[in-house]
Structure formats: C-alpha cells, structure tokens
Amino acid sequence: MNKYFKIGAASVDRTRTVLGSSILSGFVLLSGAYAVYPTFAAAQTYSFNSVTVQGNERIPTGTILSYAGIAKGAATDAGTLNEAYQRIVASGLFETVELTPNGGNLVIKVTEFPTINVVNFEGNKRIKDEVLTKLVKSTSRQVFSPAQAEADAALISEAYSAQGRLAARVTPRIIRRSDNRVDLVFEVFEGGVTEVERISFVGNTNYSDRRLRQVLQSKQAGLLRVLFKNDTFVADRVEFDKQVLKDFYQSRGYVDFRITGVNAELSQERDGYLVTFNVQEGQQFHLGKVTTTSQYEGVDSAVYNDALNIKPGQVYSPSLIENSIARIERLAIRNGLDFLRVEPRVTRNDRDMTLDIDFVLTRGPRIFVERIDIEGNTTTLDRVIRAEFNSVEGDPFNPREIREAAERIRALGFFTDAQVNAREGSSSDQVIVDVNVDETTTGSLSFGGTYSSTDGFGLAISFKENNFLGRGQAVAVTVSGASSDRVYSLRFAEPHFLGRDLKFDINGSYEETESDYASYDTKQGLISTGLTFPAGEKSTLNFNYAIKGTDISANTGSSGSKVGPLLQAESDLPVQYTSSLGYKYSYDTRVSGLNPNAGVLLEFSQDFAGVGGDMEYIRSMARAVAQKKVFNEEVTLRASLRGGAIQSIGSSSSMVTDRFLIGSNYMRGFSPNGVGPREYQAGSYNDALGGTAFAVAQFDMEFPLGLPEEYGISGGVFYDIGSSWGLDNSSSNVLYEDGPIRQVIGLSVFWDTPIGPLRFNWSKALQKETFDREQSFDLSIRTDF
Template identity: 35%
Template sequence: MKNLKTIAWGAAIATVMTAVMPLTPVDLFAANPAFAQSVSRIVVRGNERVAADTIESYVAVKPGQRASAFAIDESLKNLYQTGLFKDVSIKRSGSSLVVEVVENAVINRIAFEGNSRLKDDMLEGIVTSKGRGILSESRVQTDVQRVLEAYRRVGRFGAVVEPKIIDLGRNRADLVFEINEGGKTAVSRISIIGNQKFSDGRLRKVMTTKETGWLSFLSSKDVYDSDRLAADEERLRKFYLNEGYADFRVVSAVADLDRERNVFFVTITVDEGERYRVGDVEVDSAIPDVDAESLRRLVRLDSGDVYSAVEVEKSLEDITIEIAKSGYAFARVSPRGDRDYENKTINLVFQVDEGARAYVERINIRGNDRTRDYVIRREFDMAEGDAFNRVLLDRAKRRLNALGFFKNVEITTQPGSTPDRVVLNVVVEEKGTGSVAVGGGYSTTDGFLADISLTETNFMGRGQYLKVAGTTGTSKRSYEFSFTEPYFLGRRMSAGFDVYQRRLKDNDTSREYDSRAFGGKIRFGLPIMTDLSFNPYYAVEQKEISNYELYGKANASTAITQAVDEGKTLKSALGYTLVYNTIDNMGDPSDGIFVKFGQEFAGLGGDVKFIQSTLDARYYRELYPAWGLVGVFKVAAGHIQGIAGDDVRLLDSFFKGGETIRGFDSGGYGPRDKASGDALGGKTYFNVTAEAQFPIPGLDELGFKGSVFADAGTLFGSDATKGSFSNSKTIRSSVGAGVIWNSPFGLIRADYAYALSKAKEDKTQAFRFGAASQF
C-alpha cells in the first residue's frame, strides 16, 4: 500500500512538471523573440532637420547587436534628453530597428505681451529659449518659472505667465509669453516680538524694509525682498550690539503671503539679552618693539562705557594702522571680549601678534560694467605686492559700500601661486547713481518755489560728483553747478568747484529791495584723521543791490541807499574750514558730534577787505532709545571785521532771523534802520538751540517726527555811518514745537514758535514753513 502511494505521488509530480515545462525560469527571462535576433540595420523615420546619422549616434544598439529591452530604454532616454524631439518610438521590423521621431519645432521668435514693469530686453536675458532655437516644452516651463521669479524679485508675487505656441507651419512656431504682472506685493505690516528695550517703531527705523503707506509709490522699500529682509536681520543685530546688547539674536524672521490681499505680513522674533558695559580695557603686545601702553590711547572705549561693536571695530583699525606705520606690516590685532555675566560687563583685550607673512598676489574685480577698476582699487589700503591684512580688507569693503555705487559688495580670498600669496576676488553689483529731482512747494520766506536738480555721483564711472540745479519762485531764483573729484592727483583728497547765481526779489516782508550774487569757488578736502578734515578754498563773488523800494523817499534807509549807490562789489577771498564729524547718519542723525569752524580772508584783489570767522557745533544723543527720543544741542557763532581801514559793507554782514531763532522773521533781529525799519545786518552773532525730536505715532513710518525746542541768541554791531539805527545786544529767545518730514523730496519742516524776549525793533513771525537741511 505504501509503495502504491509513492508511485501515485511520483506520477502526479511528473504530470505537473510536464505541464509547467514551458514556464521554466530560462524561458521566463528569455528575450522577446522580436528583439532576440541581431539587428542588421537601423532605419530612421520622421526626421526633417536632424540628420539620420546624428539620431543613430544616440541609439545604444548598433548593427550586429541584439536589441535588448535595456538598450532600447537607454536609447529612448538619450534621444529625449537631446531636447530635439517631441515624440520618439523604437520598434523591430524584421531584422531592422526602426526609430520614428517627431521633431520639436524651431522657434521663429520670442515675444512678451502685457509686460511694462520688466522690459522685453530684460526678460529675453532671463529665458533660456531663444529665437532660431529648438522649442522644448520642458524648457518653456522652466522659462515660465524664471520669469515669475524675476517678478517676485521686484515685488510682484501675483504675476501670472502663460506661454502660447503659435504654429507657423513647416515645423516653425512663435513662442509668446502672455504676462499679467498684477499689483505690487507690498509689506502690509512688520511685527516685532520679544523686544522690550526698544519700541517696534524704533526698530523698524533701523530696517530698510518698510510698511506700505500712502507715499509708497515714491519708493520700493515696501516691496518684499527676501535678501533685503536677511540684511535687515543683520542691521538689527548691529544696532543692538552698538547699544551694548552683546547676546542679542534674531530667533526667526517669517514673511507670510496673503494671496487674496496680495500683501506680506512680516514677523520678526528677537531675544534682546542683557545690556553690557565695558569693564577693563587692555592692549597686550607679543611684539617686543611695540609699546602696548602707547596703543591704549587709540582704544575708543573706556571702562564704564556702554559696549559698542562699532567702536571696537574702529579701535581695531586705528591700532592696526598705527602698528603698520611702525614697520610691522604683518602684525595682527585680535580683539577679545570676556563677559562677566554677574556684573554685566565685557573686559576688552586687544592682542597684538606678529601674524603670518602673506602678500597680495592679485586683486580680481568683477561685475563693474560701468565703474572703472581704479575707482574700486583706490578704496583698498593694500595693493598687489603689499602685505595682506584682514582688518584693512574689511575696511575696504565698508568704504566700497559707503560709496553708494553698488547694491552689493563681496570680497573673498583664495590661495595664490605660493603658500604666502593671497588672491583677492572683489565682486560688485552696480546700481543707478544718477537722479533727477523735480519739486515744488511753499516757503513763508520765499513764497512759492519750484526746483529741479540733476545729480550724478559716479560720473562716467570715474567716481566723480556732478550736480546741476535750478530754483525759481515768487521772490527767489538760483542756479548752481558743482563738480567734485574725490581722489585728486591720485591721493585721498578731494578737489572741486562750484559756480552759482542767486537772485532775491523784494518780498515786502524781510526785504524791500532786489539782490543778486554771482560767484564761484575752488575747494579742496584734506583728511587729517578719520573724523577730522581740513578744507581750504578760494572764492570770488560779485554782489549788488537794486530796485530799492524806498529809494529817494524821506524814510529810505541811508545805509541801503549807500549800498545801492556803490553798485556791484567784488569779493576775492581765501578761506578754510575744519570739520570734525562723528554723526551716525547725516540724513537722519541720532548720535554723534558735528563741529565746523571756518575762516575767510577777503582782500586778494576785489573791493572788500575783511576777516570772517564762523562756528557751527551740534551734538545729537538718544535720550530714550525705546521711544526714539533724540536730544539735539546746537551752538553757532560768527564775527566779521574789516581790515586795512575798510568797513564791513552791508552785503557782507550777517543777516539772521527765523532760521536760527524761530519765532522771528527772516532778517528779523539785529541792527535795523529806525527810519525805514530795514535790516542792516550785523558783525557778531551767536545762538544756541536745545531741541527734542521724537517719532509721531502712526506717521513715523512715513518719515514724520515732532519736536519741541528753545532758541536763544543775538546779532549786533554795524559799520553803517549814515542814518539812525538800532544796535541792541538784547538776547532774543523763543520756545515752540514743530513737525519734521523726511520726505522723498528732501527735508521739510514746519515750526510754530513764541518769542519770549526781543528788542523793540525786531520783527516776529510765529509760523515758519519750508525746506530745511540738517547741515
């Protein structure tokens, strides 16, 4: 029985094996009979422009070889990757391998429709599809994304791009990108989280990204730009570091797009940390011949000062340059800050070491299509062949950024031909340096005004400054031409000249006559130290008074009548100014000192001989940084004295009014003719101002600030010999409030002041409105 079962199982297994014999592994994995045979030839069909030999070169199967599935698949991939074909198929026909292709069309032309923000020539440089090139659908889709990215960079995140292919027959087509640019995608709100020491408004003032407003059409700073936001993170970090918050960090910066409203909401989260002051300050020198104690005086921070990264950086530069002057070109100065967390202090140590000997082998400059190479090279304190110094390299980068010629400056280093050689690569991205400003307005002094100015700060790529300006109005007309060469004779000194003409007409308020001045100046600028400069000049000017309204009448001013009779007077003078400047921002100052002392010596020919001395000193300090409250203290003084027996003529005297002590008319205080009431000018003046400036909530993003102030001063002394005039030395004073607008057209301010003290003959003016300047 057992043997019978064994026989039965054997028979069953044999039957099954016989049934599945056609499906053995050998047969399952054998090639398709249609492809198993060797290929005798390759036949190409459907090609019109591409040669058959070219197509065959991409086929992985050659005559005499088998056409495996793997080889066929590779062939298809190769042919599609060429971008020449819209469709490809490969099949066997007998012993032949037939390759059928459908060629992509040739682009006849590329066009853009609906675009105005970005011009055709710019978009043509962005897309990879080109006229007379092959039309590839994958490339077209890539080009759509490239165009969309270009619109995002200019703040048009709602832009839509639709590619249209227009068949022209004979396998030719036009490629048209239909563009709907959409509206500007602005930053609707900037929220800052985690700040306690400084208000949101104060921190937004540090950033270049701005919230959109009713004047945003004049600027693109409210357009979202990821690179700009990243740069703003660094600006915030530097701001906090300069205020002593050494542990500050930006936790996150997120921009959320609201597609329905087409706006961004920016949220920045910060961790301020603690505020540190400077503890001990030391200079430690490992070079025997370098006296550390003598270098200590170059450190700009003392024990007890609020820690400032900028002052540390400036101290580092000063020490490095001083050591280099002593012959140690390779010396390395490394600052170290040791935190004392308990006392909230940072102990500073400037370590001076020999440093590795390295030389600048080559300076490569790229990206400057307009700016000349030498304009960039001269900002380096290192030339090819000089000792390499990292501190001086950082200084050069700051100088290049400060020029205002470039959007971005990157300086990298790479090894040179030998271990002690370094190659510097300078890559710049240029920006527009020319501007045309057209404006108009009203001034309580000169009535309605209209002005136009053309300014170029990088004239012909040579780094030269050129300005042409003109102003016309109810009672004022002026023209001006200025030119400055910042590197005269190849040295770090400026030279330039100015030519101007000014006409003032009778305005029935501050003057009852016309005056005209025409002149020019040749000037130089010589830096003495980082913050101190000496600026000599030669000036020639012709002045005259005419059309005196009261001339010939009984109450006419005899002094003015005499000036009319004298006609034109010519001044030929040498002068100079000494300027000390540590202001943080000349356009919107909040910290620093500005002092300008000048003297002018007239008498090198001409009709007048005098010595004139003037002083203008200003001090800015943030009184309460959290609110952006800035205190301003100003002192100004001047004296003019005739020499060689000459009197000071009326046209050369000082005329002061509401521009120095608000609450007074232009020329409203000082010596005055008693008969006519005309201002005669004075020989000596001084005035002081104490002012507090603060952002106006809700309007600070638009550049509006408020101010409260107190002014005081006087003007006296006159060489007038005819008629009766007042010459009071009374101290004039006033208090008031104002609004300052840092507008796209320039600085504009309106002040209301009340005169607390004045002389009997003075003329007051409570409200004053017009253009202003910081310096």
C-alpha cells in the same frame, strides 16, 4: 488668427503622453512581430541589417544614429531598443520619437522641436521687455525647449516676487509658424502688490516696537502706500532686516541678542502680510578691564595701550573693538611693524555684566598682496575701486583692511552688490584679492516744485551724476526759481584728487533776488574751489578760494517806501568783487559710529578777503552741535550754538550781502532780515542792514506723537535765543545796533514724505523789538546736524 498652444504643466503632460504612446506603439509592433515570428519571440532578440531615420530636417541622420547606438547585424533585444529610445528622447532635440522594427530594418521616426522665431512678452507693465529679455535664456533662432520655457517663466515670476508681487503668474505659450518655427510668448499676469500690513515684535523689553521698526528696511503700509516701495513684502528684505536688527542690539551692548524666529502670515483678506520677529534681548554689557598684551618679541605693549580710545564703563560695541584694532595697526605701521596683528580676547563677567578686553599683539604670517582683480565693472574704472583700498600689490596682506575696503566700495553707491574675497596666489605667501561688482545707475534727472513761506512756490530742475564717465566724480546742475529768487548752480567734485585721499571741488552759481521783505535786489555770481582732506580720525580740513561779484540795487518794495541812506550808498556802488582765501575745520564724532545714541559736531571757518578784488575783511564762523537720544532712544535732544563775525580791514566797509542777516536761516520765529540792526525813519524807510556779528543758541526736542510710525510723523518743541549786532558805518537812524536779545519758543511737526523730510514750525516770540519781523509759521526741508 493665431492659434496658441499651451506649454506649462499641460504641455509636459502632453509630451509625456506622446512619448508614452510611442513606447506603447513600439511594444505593440514588437508584440506583432512576436506573433508573426514565434521563433524571435521566444528568443526576444533582433538583428537589423539597416536602420532608417525619418522626419529629421535639421538634425543629421548620423547624430540620431549615434544617440540610438544600435549596430547593424548585432543581436538586439527589447531592452536595448528601449534604451535607444530613451537616449534619443534625452537629447532634448525631438518633440516625438518612434522606433518601429520592420523585419530586418529598424525605422526611427522623429519630430524635431521647432526653432524659436521671436520671444515676446504680453501683459507686463511693471517690468519692461528689455529687462525680461535679459532675464530669460530662451532666445531667437534657438531650438525650442519646453523645460527651458518653464524655467524662464519661473525666473520672471521670481523677478515679480522681488517687487512684492507674489500673486504674479507667468504662462509660456507658442504660436506655430511655417518651416517648423514658433513664436514663444510669455503671458504675464502681474497681480497686485502684497504689502506688509503690520510689523511686530515679541520678547523686546528695552526698546519699543516703534523704535525697532525704525531700524528695519521693511516698512508698514501707511497713508501714502502708493508712493512707497519698502512696504511690499519681500522675503530677501526680511532676511536683511534680521541682520540689521542684530547689529542694532549688539552695537548697544546686547551681546546675547538672538532672533528665535520670524513669522510671516497672510492677513485674513490675503492682501498683506503680518510679520512678527521673535527676539531674545539678553542683558546689556559694558566694558570692564581694557589691557594690551604683547606676544610680539621686542614690542612694548604699553606704547600701544596708550593709543586706545576706549575706557572701562563704556557700553560694549563691536565698532569700539574694530576702531581700537585699527588704531593699533596704524601705529604699528608707522613704527615699521608691517605684520603685527591684534587679537582681541574677551573675558565675560556675568556677575557685573562686563566684558574684559585684552588686545593681544602677535606676529602675523608674512603674506603679501600679489594682485587685486576686479570684475563686473562695465562703467566704473578700475582705479575708482582701487582707490578704496589702502593696500596695493606688494603690500603686506591685512584681512581687516580688506574687509574695510569692501565696506567702502559698497558705500560708494555705484553698485548693487560688491563682493571682496581673498584666495591663495601663485605661492603660499601670496594672496589674490578678487573684487566682483554689479553696476547700478548713479545719475538722476528730477523735476519738481519748491515752496518757501517767504519766496512762495517755484520750479526746480536738477541733474546729478555721482559716477561721471565711470571716474567716481560727482557732477550736479541745478536750476530753481520762485517769484523772488532764482538760482543757477553747477558743482563738480573729484573725491580722489591726484590718486590721494584728497577731495577737489569746484562750484559755480548765479543768484538773483527780488524780495518783497527787503528794500533792495541783488545779483551775485560766485566761483569757488577747494581741497578737503582728513586731519584726523574724526576731523577734516578744507582750504578754499572764492571770487564773487555782487550788484545791489535799491527798490521801493511792496510798500513803495524809499531806501535809507546807508543802503542807498551801497546800491550806488558798481559791481563789487570779492576775492578770498579760506579754510574750514570740522570735527564730527558721528563718522566713527562709536556711540549710536549721541554725537558732537564742531566747525570753525575763516575767509580772508583782499587777495585782489574790492573788498577786504576777515569773516569768521563757528558752530557747535550736540545730540543725544534718551528714554530708550524714543526722544532726541539737540543743542546748537552758532556765531560769527566779519571784521573789515583798512578803509573797506562790509556790504549788506556779507553781513549776518538773522532770520529763519539762523533763528526761527522771524522772517529773513527780521532780526538785527535796522535803519529806520517813520514813514520813509525800514531797512534791515545785517550785523557784523551774531550769536544764536537753539535747543530742540523731538518725540513720537503716538501716531502709527508708518505715517512718518513725529513732533517737537524748540527754544531759540540770540541776536545780531554791530555795523561798520552807522547813523542816528540806526536801531538795535547794540544787539538786544530775542527769544522764541515753538512747536514742530516732522513728516518723512517720499519727496523728502519736511518740517513744519509754529513759533511765538517771547522777546523781540518793535520793528522785528516775526514769522509764526515756517515750512522747510528737515535737516539734522
């Protein structure tokens, strides 16, 4: 049976006791010497002709004598002996030390600390052995040190505290082995997670506790507390929350906002923390006069004033100022002014709660970037990090550009931490930029289930790697299947193609559908590739090419009815290949973050089929979405308008897979293929054909339901209106080709769950046609625009 010997506080006390006994015995011997040799006692001096060391095995005798520092034949007193003793103990090499004068000989007897045979961990489940091994500094074949073992135990406790396990205890113990060796064992009691039971605020009048809790990274423990990690109490997370809370208020014009204190108290049951933020909001400020002044000789301030995109009356936000500075500096570079600097000078007007902003143009110092040093990236290639810098070696140094580069590096998601600092280089006009990063995992393999109210349950397997081979490339493989739909897809993306701000992507997919709600089955294979690049501060432009093969086969459906002539003609065709070139323009005001309470998204795309292949058409799509938060950001209003048209060219006719099948994908309240032109004959067939054009307007309002926000549940209402119309080929049995209007109202419940944000819709059609297919309930993954 192994016998454990406890170190810890008891071991420290024991060590001190041993050392104290050594000192006492030394002085007892000295006292004896005084009694025997009264002459020496009176003089309190000694002279040793020899010094003998006993008990050392690994440590050379010469090393111990050097620590003692007692010369042969030299006069030595009791104080000198004590100092020698203290020096030997302070070396940290010996468990016990004794100094014994024996006439003209001084005997130094030592017991060496054992060497560590192995380091083990017991009782740990939440943190694996390999993680703890990297954390502690005590290692095998190292001389055992009680102080280092205690320090390692403290490091392990801190690791558990970072996970919210504040009750964790770590006790280092040793098991004695032969040959003066020990096994060092850290016994871990992990304890339970200390949760955040309640987060509250004192002093907030403009924003409710509910709204402010949405900003924080810390969350209150809720119904599914077992699945959440952010509801554990972590002191560092609270510090981060203080910063994001400050950013939240300042981005909304509250320049005087302060956090006067944060109180974290254990609940009465001592199983959770009650966290209270004490805040002072202050007043909201708007922009007053916005001017530009030039102190740079030869620079006309009016030219740069026209480049500003802020106006008096807007709510003040630091991002507005940063964005304006960036616009001015970019314009200066285009005008050949590399060292123009912008200094915003703010004049406060308390009477009308405005801030006058004067952008002063000055000539900055002629400082250049000497080099960019990158450390800590064990997987990610240097060029991936360098791509986030707009500056390279030899460029003029711009502090703002360096700060923005640091933010872009952190936003990659490849690192747990990224620090970017500048220091003086080889001369006063040179700067070295140091980048220090800590790598994190960037890949994931997930297994899960899928559910659709139309396709039922299915299995989904996906692999994603956002930093493939450390090159910053994204790779994703997905396989999903339900009773009526199977999809296999592969995606690859290079965000900095050819070393430029140019995204290259290539996608491949294969899909099979065997749906009961359609009278045909499909098999489609698709390969597409594209290039995306910025077209402006808030806009992007994408050019793409795609080749698609489509096979349509008629089925009898669940009712056993046959297929109509129009769909039968399409299913009789062999596999049809479509080769198309296209583009897509997007304008998104959210990318700048200038207005946190509102956003606009505009998209327009066109695909030109006929670059080879069997199909010839022009397919156009447009989308406009606007969102705004009202009532102190408690309620979200959203309006969207979407439309499209496909125009066949020459003798070619569109297929049902290319036309617009309006249903739950575009208009709520109807099943897929539920709205649009239909080929109908009583008792024979009722086929959804899809239209060559469609238009849908959707209006949503989301609001709290009064439930605790830690449940992640909110409500909403919606109203949709739209239709689909038009066909290339028609017949007398086609209904709704002229596109009658449909209208739907409904209620929604939003639930933020650990598996993703879910949306439950209950709807009722206010206006519909006889053979439209309604869908009163729908469950889907929530998507914001």
